[in-house]
Amino acid sequence: xxxxxxxxxxxxxxxxxxxxxxxxxxxxxxxxxxxIDEAISESVKQQSTILTTKEDLANxxxxxxxxxxxxxxxQIGILTGIIFAxxxxxxx
Numbered sequence: 001x002x003x004x005x006x007x008x009x010x011x012x013x014x015x016x017x018x019x020x021x022x023x024x025x026x027x028x029x030x031x032x033x034x035x036i037d038e039a040i041s042e043s044v045k046q047q048s049t050i051l052t053t054k055e056d057l058a059n060x061x062x063x064x065x066x067x068x069x070x071x072x073x074x075q076i077g078i079l080t081g082i083i084f085a086x087x088x089x090x091x092x
Contacts, residue, residue, distance in 0.1 A: 017029050017030055017033045020032050020033055
């Protein structure tokens with residue numbers, strides 16, 4: 001009943017119309033099938049947006065961790081330099 005097409009899932013309208021025609025008139029079945037297809041397509045688009053947002057957050061987290069390590073290395077370098085300067089002044 002469903003088929004995957006790229007990143008968007010579409011309802012197989014012909015099969016859906018056949019099923020709906022058993023319960024409804026042909027015109028009503030087509031309208032209902034289109035409404036279901038549009039609802040599913042919209043839902044998939046929303047889910048795609050949510051997944052994209054989660055991917056962006058994961059990338060941002062990795063970027064923040066990278067910059068934290070760079071900051072820590074810089075701080076260690078500065079503190080090491082200050083300690084060596086103080087020791088040099090003390091022992092000279």
